[in-house]
Amino acid sequence: MARELPARPGRRSPLQRRPRWWSELPLLIAVYAAYSAGRLLARGGKSDAVTQGLTLLEWEKHFGINFEHPLNRLFTSTPALGIPADFIYASLHYLVTPAILVWLFRRRPRNYRAARTWLLLSTLLGLIGFTLVPTCPPRLLDAAHGFTDTMEQFSSYGWWGAEASAPRGLGGMTNQFAAMPSLHVGWALWCGVMLWLHGRGVAARTFAVAYPLITTLVVMGTANHYFLDAVGGALTMAVGLLLTRPALRLADRVRSRIAAGAGEAGSDGSDRKSTIVSGGCQTSAGEHIPGQRTSSASPADGTPAATR
Template sequence: MATPTTYVASAVVSAVTPLASAPPEYNSEPAWKLPGWAEPVIVTSILFFACFYTRRKYYSVFSSKAPYKSLLDAQSYEFSPTSSRSSSSGDSSPSREGPWSSDDEDESTGFSTSKNLPKQRNCCGVIILTPNSSRFAENWHSRVLYKFPFLMEMFYWILTYAIYRVSHILSQEMFSDDIWDTAQANGLSVLAAEQFTPLRFILPIQEITVQKWFMNGHEGLLTFLNKAYALIHIPGSVFFIAWYYYSAPTHSIFATVRRTVTLCNFLAFTVFALFPCMPPRLLPKEYGFIDTVRRDDAQSVWMSGKFVNHLAAMPSMHFGWSFMIGCTLIYHSGVLGCVGLSYGGRKGKSVQIVGKWWKIWYCALGIAYPTMILVTIIATANHYWLDAIAGGLVGAVALLCNRVFLVLIPLEDLLLWVLRIEKPKPNCGASRR
């Protein structure tokens, strides 16, 4: 008996015209392949090098010669509903202006830290009391965090991956055995929207045309793109967070980018669960797409196995991440200072933290990286054009709404209390140098 999903899939399939000719052949010899352990070692090395490089060199976990300093040490005044938020890093106010900067989520409304009084957090305009974990500052795990504060970023990465797994499981539970039919219908509906709506004037070049161009006479370049798709996304994203943790002028600005990236992931995970979408490479062969990454034996260890959601084409987080990275690099270069988009902002003097050649490099890389990823995801048949557009839109929404995560600060206070850990003052940006 046909299900409603089957009827939807049939209707969408009939709307998109399969290729009249046979699918193109891709007979490239398998390129070199990294051993299975190489990618985890690369990512782990980046993370631990970041921990080591941003450590507090003159602080000993075992026998500290300097007093432990927590996030609360810079705030010694009594709480007042009219008091303003103070900086825990002591940075000047101009660096906090501009569309990318905001008050750090690690800074709290004024409160006294004497005698371990409860923290007073402002949550949606309501002042609530949370446990003060400063009494645990000398616990061994608190001291380890103070020595290596980047470990906190690693913890949030693990939490984000856990939520990705939950979205995958939730999607499978919601659509049960029909998930592949539903995902195929959704994928074909994306193609139909590109080909039979006004979007065809905005996207005149079809995905299959791009892939055919690379497979007919440009196989070597396609092999490079296959490797780029498999091996750059995860290590590159991890390296970006590690680099910006050190390079951002203040932790407040870094936290804004980190919250934006995290919210972008959460929004994408929600779409993955509610709108499973089959990528072009998994569509029936009569539509002509070839899974060149796996034909070239170039798949990543992170993108195979049961822990990967293969029906998560919409939106494209490959492009969404690269788009956010590109915007951050251009912003970091300072070339947009003439329009007030700089670390100084419109109200303050533009703050330039890189030299001329570095400015050119960051700007060029900020344009080239997302452009390369866009070409890659289309040429390898892993995403549709609309996936990339949706990825960019999700990133823009995340930037505008990233402060929504500030409402979770009380939960972080409770978690730290349960774990008997005092969160240390961040060691990045100008506060480190």
């Protein structure tokens, strides 16, 4: 049975080490690449997506929660609201979330791992939603349903065209039917929670509340999402949060077993090395050169073996 190696003073175990950027960056890139590729591949049929979108709209009308209708009319008729909303939709989603991640990594390393895991799990859940429930956003419904695509209306002010936030000419590389759930809302909610829990000062708390609310209004006012898409984004984040602790425990068990296996291998190697080097020999009194070692079983008089 391998003996347990004593911990080296001043050295952290693998589970206590601060996250390293060279291990975190590939992980984040891989998950975002999977998210983007999933949006591209999980296109779904247009008829199914339209049916799903109309079903959501009917539910909202039945319960009187189709808030996207009045907001879209307001944004369409008021360029001072519609144009900034288009810029917010097309940019902040891809700027604020990475900025919060970097801030947590640098300033709140003890909270970073759980926060990152929550975000990544929720993103993967959103990808599953895009795949299983392709949903046509309000802007792509027939004009008879009363929606105007503000990003198409005000496209001359920005880099986007008629295909949501994608740059002109690249709309075909995105999934236009990835409305349910709204990860714009989900990621904004994550950013708000992180700032509320770990930020300092009134400005951080104010932004923590305002950013998710403004994002929710923007995704509806620009006709990119239904209100129920926003609810779906919040629920996706809630499920991701529930899965975070079990996922971290599983990751810790795996890393502990890997570390234990490496420690056991190191212990066996060090034992073998100790047996070979010592060999039952000891240094005689007054020895100055390597060739004068005697066996530990030599007579107690200390006489070197070569002179006996």
